[in-house]
Amino acid sequence: MILFREPDLVLDDTTVSPVSRAQNRVGICTACDGYLLSLGYYRHAGRWMVAARCSACSRALLMVYGDDWSWIEDMPLVVDEVNRHEPAITSLRVSEVPQERLEVVFTPAEIRDMIAFQEGRPYVRQNLYRAKAKLERFERLFGVRIEL
Numbered sequence: 001m002i003l004f005r006e007p008d009l010v011l012d013d014t015t016v017s018p019v020s021r022a023q024n025r026v027g028i029c030t031a032c033d034g035y036l037l038s039l040g041y042y043r044h045a046g047r048w049m050v051a052a053r054c055s056a057c058s059r060a061l062l063m064v065y066g067d068d069w070s071w072i073e074d075m076p077l078v079v080d081e082v083n084r085h086e087p088a089i090t091s092l093r094v095s096e097v098p099q100e101r102l103e104v105v106f107t108p109a110e111i112r113d114m115i116a117f118q119e120g121r122p123y124v125r126q127n128l129y130r131a132k133a134k135l136e137r138f139e140r141l142f143g144v145r146i147e148l
Contacts, residue, residue, distance in 0.1 A: 005080040029054035091145040
């Protein structure tokens with residue numbers, strides 16, 4: 001098993017530190033056609049390796065190259081999510097979140113009714129229900145927890 005424990009790779013109980021942590025587009029995901037973005041570049045046992053993750057489906061893989069950068073193989077990569085340094089989550093009221101961010105996830109009716117609910121005004125229950133179903137996605141994208 002090959003493990004990516006940011007920023008290092010763990011290969012058969014050997015920890016390999018990155019030569020570079022540059023983030024580049026390094027290919028196309030075969031699962032969903034999204035872009036593969038590099039997580040780090042590594043040198044080990046006479047080979048170059050690039051840890052990458054799909055920007056669309058989050059699939060991770062290790063691309064292995066020879067000393068002359070000729071492709072050898074792609075291998076599955078397990079990302080250690082527990083040790084990732086995530087930014088702290090901020091909790092805000094809907095009215096405190098920039099409108100542009102809200103519009104990325106919520107419809108105008110959902111935004112209107114979340115604000116109305118917080119202010120104690122009449123709201124459409126179905127819009128609030130739909131908005132609540134999207135709160136986790138908003139938190140994941142922006143690192144902001146909306147208090148309802």
